[in-house]
Amino acid sequence: MKNPLRKRLLRELKSEFGKYLVIFLLLAGTISLVSGFLVADGSMIIAYNEGFEKYKIEDGNFRLGEKANKAQLKAIQELGVTVYDLFYAEEPLTNGSTLRIYPNRDQVDLVCLMDGEMPTGTDEIAIDRMYADNNGLTIGDKLESGARSWIVTGLVALPDYSCLFSDNNDSMFDAVKFGVAIVTPEMFANFGKDELYWNYAWKYDVPPEEGEPEQDAAEDLMQGILNEAELENFVPTYQNQAIQFTGDDMGSDQAMMVILLYIVILIMAFVFGITTSSTISREANVIGTLRASGYTKNELIRHYMTMPTVVTLISALIGNILGYTSLKEVCAGMYYGSYSLPTYVTVWNAEAFVETTVVPVILMMAVNYLVLRRKLGLSPLKFLRRDLSRRKQKHAMPLSPHIPFFTRFRLRVIFQNAGNYLILFIGILFANMLLMFGLALPAVLDHYQAEIEQNLLCNYQYILQVPYDAMNEDKKLESMISMLYFRNEVETDNEDAEKFTAYALNTPDKPYMKESVTLYGLQDDSRYIPLDFRDEGVYISSAYAEKYLLEPGDEITLYEEYGTDTYTFRVDGIYHYEGGLTIFMAQKELNTLFDLGNDYFSGYLSDTEITDIDGKYIGSVIDAEALTKISRQLTVSMGSMMGLVNGFAMLMFMVLVYLLSKIIIEKNAQSISMTKILGYSNGEISGLYIMSTTMVVILFLLISLPIEYEVMVVLFRMMMLQSISGWITFYIGPEIYVEMFVMGFVTYLAVALLEYRKIRHVPMDAALKNVE
């Protein structure tokens, strides 16, 4: 015979439909989001990895000062590689962005057409899909560059630009102001030779293994090219951010999403635990009778665990179906909002299934089992006597009779429901944290942008690019001449220009990610960064100090990118600069430390533009626009997600407040009924029971704000340490707090209205029917 108690389950579902519906919606919503994310992420990672083969992605690319002749190409190819033309031109467009234009490829870095058609005429162009999205361009639009114009015929993804880094030295990509495009070879032939960049891709004839052999192969190839031609740029694929960044980033978000899911499941499991506990209290006599009749504790635990488990299981299954269908597209859209990825095919993800179905069900069962084991561990007699408290409350909490009666009454309701309110507090904390993240991120990025623009070291920082031929170890004399020539060419007459030395070292790769720190060697009495260096100490930027919690007196140890040399610096002071992780020291000190020579410098600080240095000697220009790339890109890629996060936070908040305040009213149904009999109006009763929750919610909303801020500062810092180079201060303006409070309170008011309805519907005979 099957346990007849199971017949209660459907009826329980029917009678408590509202409760189970909101729990289902929240669980299914979260699971579908996470499942969709994991499936999209997993499928895209597979598509990304398979893309190396499918789209014949290069093993690297290099740029020469001049077009390579046949002999040079032959000599380079004899180094064990096949070289392909990958020439391009760059066109500044009238919309303020720059387009890097390639002719169509058919041998390497093949183009993935996402929408429309490939160009066939000389006035047609296919542009990067993400660049198009970010600039509001669609098929049929006209692009103009002053001298030329094209009609957009298609949207494409180039596998060598899955992340739109215009320069491999950039700390962040900028898919708003930089894009790539494909034209017909005929159209490309219209570009003048002086407009072209002589870029080549290579593929190894015998691919070296990853790691050191790959590095050695790339270094050998670079030396070989240097012997044959004037090398301007050399980027092996393993170092190419435009190819690698996407793959590195895609995997890192998974853990965060899964943790979000588990936190929601745990909170909901405790909510279930509380609602079940409340049901057990209500059904204490029945449980006592069943236990006295011979039902075992485990039979009852199984019975009360069934609904939470079934609801979670159904939520997980429906969540997964939604995840694989609609939410997958939303989540893939987030990646397409950040990266220029090719098309993907949905791949069944067993790990995602375990993480979004098996683990949530197990978590739900484990939490409920523990709660129920404790709750049902009492003797049958205690249930029969409705004596369910483990600790006897010997005295009522003393409350002064001077406190008005209604306030005392409300306080008693609060004391009676302390456990529920604790869960509510944790829920509010979590929901508000999500809300804070959603509301604050745009403000944080705006603040960062404003801060950068107001506190530039100078308007332009020029980093010079030493020609590759000045580094040819096989031709030392030619290298020296080349270097002398370079030194002569990079002198300027600009009176604002101040020489400085820049040098890059890395932070250790443990416990956080490795990232680059720029060392600035400054002249004595620097006009731009007036610091007084003493006793070999250094100053660090405020961004560096905040990210790594450094203070004057601390020592920092940094590493060479390649090699084993380490350098330790003592921090003497902190210089207010948020634009990057930097160390400021005397130029002489820096030149000596790295054995660069007394007169060495590698760039200029200047408030005005330097116009008398050939562009080919300038590696990069760091101005306000370059420094704010990161905030622009984060705004574009995460902006759409913030609405989703805010909506989810509100839903979570609403569900928790609804469920927990519902329990409080149900627990007190008999008292509410009795107060009705005594002649209290619905308004007065709501004033007693709803007002208690209102007071608590207001209190929780207020005290949770500083806690959330502190937690968020820590989490934000951890996120930056783990996955983002540089530093953005977590800043929240007072308006965000007001916004959060108002959103929380308005959400609560909607729930309170439902609860008021519930109070109105408590029948007067409830007090009489259930009296024991």
Place this chain on the structure above:
Amino acid sequence: MFLTINNIKKSFGSGDSRVDVLKGINLSMERGEFCVLLGPSGSGKSTLLNIIGGIDAADEGDICIEGERMADMKEKKLTAYRRKHLGYIFQMYNLIPNLTVRENIEVGAYLSDKPLDVDELLHTLGLYDHRKKLPNQLSGGQQQRTAIGRAIVKNPDILLCDEPTGALDYQTSKDILKLIETVNQKYGNTVIMVTHNDAIKDMADRVVRLRDGMIRKDYRNEHKIPAEDLEW
């Protein structure tokens, strides 16, 4: 003897507030016997019933049912003991509100390997026409009948009744008592009924009167009358 109660003692509280509820109860019963425990409030009759039922523990003494000592039983075994041997009826019916009459009785049937036929029992209880109703659609008497059905459907060796008519009016109480009498006669269960209603003793085979935690009277009722004829 089917049931033997040896020197059961039980107290509540400690120090000055210690109350000795049972001060050494000795009792033995035959299978199928109908025993009424009488006594005023606080005399210890419900406590004794709970100890027999294995839902409360004695401080001293032991209870043997068919040679099995309850004092040796751990929680699991006690549950199995209740499952196998006992049926409980309380003053409050404690029915499961979202199960029908039939399903509430099935809740008891589930506990037994050889339960009574539920439909036949519904007829015996006079509940067959109400079998599809929920408890809140029943009168107090009908609810108590359902509770009795739940207790006896597993055909327990002992039926423990704690003031089963305490919340019922005169006529309904008599109906319930008649039902218990029928059950006792039809199924041969040992019935132990706690009551403070003196009149009920007249329908019992055995009357045990408790006061201040001790048995003051324990006698066989030689002039047993049917429940139908009880008056109070």
